[in-house]
Amino acid sequence: MAIPPPSTGALVVFGLIAVTVVLFVTERLPADITAIALLVTMVILQPWTQISPQEAISGFSNAATITIVAMYILSSGIEQTGIVTHLGRQVGEYTAGSRTKLLAATIGITGPIAGIINNTPVVAVFIPMVTDLADQSRISPSKLLIPLSYAAMLGGTLTLIGTATNIVASDLSADLINHPFSMFEFTPLGILILLVGAIYLMTIGQYLLPERILAADLTDEFELADYLVKVTVSQSSPLVGETIEEALSERVYDVDVLQITRGDRLFLAEETDQEIEVRDILTVRGDENAISAFAAGESLRVLRKAPVTELELAPPAGPGTLVETIIPAESSLIGQSLATARLRERYAATVLAIRRGEEIFHDHLSGPTLQEGDGFLLHATDSALELLAERGELLITEVAHTSALTEPEPLDRRAVALALSIIVGVIAVAALNLLPIVIAALGGVVAMVVTGVIRPAEAYDSVNWEVIFLLAGIIPLGLAMQETGGATFLGSIIVEYGAVFPAVVVLGLFYLLTGLLADVITPVASVVLTMPIAVDAALGIGAEPFAFVLAVTFAASTAFMTPVGYQTNLMVYSPGGYRFIDYIRVGAPLQLLLTVVTTLGIVALWGV
Structure with a gap:
């Protein structure tokens, strides 16, 4: 059968996709700015893209976008009660210096929590605890931080609200095949994937993990001798x-x-x-x-x-300490240099070294442009430490010779009870279909603010606006793919050349393709680009479209092979001292393993 040529509009959209992917990969512009530029360009090229101004900005009012804003706030409310931190403290008592126990506890706690709380704040809370416990146990943090990130990613597959990607995928599924996800619809498959991933990380994975950081002394760790x-x-x-x-x-x-x-x-x-x-x-x-x-x-x-050691710079009863930090995604420091950031004037903190993955900068520190995930070793006062934690421009991952990270604060049991009750209420209302998830989540936000669990200013600060603008800009691209016939054209190619393969093989290939895209762009972008094609291909070969929707959704949440594919991977990049190749060495076997497990799991549970 001859495949009809693509329309001019489809070719224009394919060109925009190619440019967008290049910009995402090269990071010449921040991802959110790239997405907004794409939105504007689609309107300018409306005769070909078929995207009107109203459709272009529909991403801002999209139910998925609003739901994700609400989930960021609900997650922050849970985090601020201290319950996640308190759970992390218990890990130290349980592990007692055992690497196997510490690894098991890290995976066993992080994964389930990430199913109901956004996994980014979960990883942010656990990085300093895991690093501190690794130092106390004389274990390289490099052996624990990639598993921490991967466990959080795997845990996100447990429920609809586990990741932003799931929520976007549910909204797309509703548009494409009139089948949004219910709260626990794919939980059985998520449990299977979490268990398989955990077994891999506890066995094969731990032997593939490097020991990039060997010393507990921060001056040695940053090679400052x-x-x-x-x-x-x-x-x-x-x-x-x-x-x-x-x-x-x-x-x-x-x-x-x-x-x-x-x-x-x-x-x-x-x-x-x-x-x-x-x-x-x-x-x-x-x-x-x-x-x-x-x-x-x-x-x-x-x-x-x-010689100047950690103890010299951070004596237990001294006026200052050494602080290891990383730059989070929402930091205003991204794109600045140390000369313009003026950390010494603003925070009474001196940068001793900058670490970007395995590379450490010691000379001319005021020159390099700062990037998300960069690690700093700071010499700072105790008041600077409090200010850093409060403002959130830098995420503290380790503090030398201080009780700041090892002394748990008393839990506010009232706040914990309120926050957990609100989260359970949101989940129950959505699971029972009493209200749409977006309304249930917004109701939860109102409840948290009214009860004082989180203040309005904290609620706004807790939202990762980069992700929100990325979503709002990228969602209309999926619409353009459908309206110009681009998705149908690509789907017909797959049908034509994939007809020699069983449907289950085509399903697995879509999983693999989506996962590879998520490794180099973003999970959300990979879902938006791939799902319309997957649905058209499924219809073309007479397969179950929902199975293909699930394959794309799960694949986007398992971007293991690069530090840039998923935000939590980038968060552990500097504290672990990792190289880019470490993510490929540990993540590629896991991604291939889950390609098989997830594909067969979908077939067993939903058919194909």
Whole structure:
């Protein structure tokens, strides 16, 4: 059978898809800006794309988009009660230094929780706990953080509200085949996938995981031995009588003074106005040439046999500490440099090193453009630590020699009871079809605000607006695929050349294709692009369309093979010191395994 040629409109849409995918992969623009640019372009090219202005902005009023906004707020309400953190504290008591127990507890707790709470905040809460427990047990955090991310992703397949992708897929399924997902419709398959994934991570996976970070000492972890030194101030030094701020502002050296030691007294450079005195010992960060120039120019003597350790910079009773952080997706620091971010002025915190995956930057730190997932090692005051946690521009993953991450705060039992009751109510109302999920979720938001579980300002701050704008911009692309006949054209190609294969093989190929797309663009974009084609292909070969909808949905939630495919993968990239290849080594076998398991599971439960 000859395949009719695609329409001009379909070719235009295919071109827009190609450009969009390139921009997503290269990250020349933020993903949300790319999506909005796509939206605008589709309207400009309306004669070909068939997308009117009203259709272009329909993504903002789409039920899936509104539901996801509500779920971010509900998840934040649960998180702020401290119940997730409290559960994490119990892990330390259970594991008692055993790597197997710690890995099992990480997977066993994260997966089920991610089925009812957005998995991004779950991973954000657990990263510092897992890292801290790994240090206490002398286990490399690299052995635990990828499993943490993968378990959260797998847990998202348990319920309709487990991930934003599920909600978008449900809305598309309703439009394409008039079959939205119910709350627990695919839970049996989600349980199977979570169990298979957990067994893989506990067995084969743990042997494929690297040990990129071996040391618990943060100065060793960030390879700072050659970049931290002590210098003593001589009587002839022009620094005598000046404050640290005056000394650094009047001279051009690529160094940072971190603290002053005067006898048994310690002054933190970020907060002290003490004048430098003869015989003071200054702790300095910089490369060898910069420190040598600083010492020669200011009559300072370098103390080569006095190494600077974590304990030197973060003594248990000292005024400052070392803090490892990462830049989350919603941070305003993304796209800035350290020079424009001015962390020292804003937070009284000095950046000692920047880690991007396995690469660590020590020199000229003010130059690189900051990216999501970058890790910082900060020398900071205790007040800076509180400010960092409050503002959320940096996610704290580890704190040296402090009780800040190890002392649990008392649970507000009233808030916990209210938040859990509201979540259970939302799930029950949606599961019993008493109200649509979007209305139930919005009602839950109102209940959380009215009862004081979350304040209105916190509710707005909890939403990942990048994801929302990405959704709103990408949803009309699926509509354009349908209206121009692009989805039908691609589906007919698959029908023509896939007719030699059984339907179950075609189903598995769609799973694999969607998963590979999700690895390089975003899960939501992969669903929007692939689902209309999958449905048309299923109808063309006489298969069950809902089976293909489920394959696409589940595949998009298992983007294991890159750090950029899923946000939680990027969150653990720096704290684990991972390389890009680590995700392929551990994720590719799991993705192939789940291609088989999920495909056969769909066939067994729903037919094909």
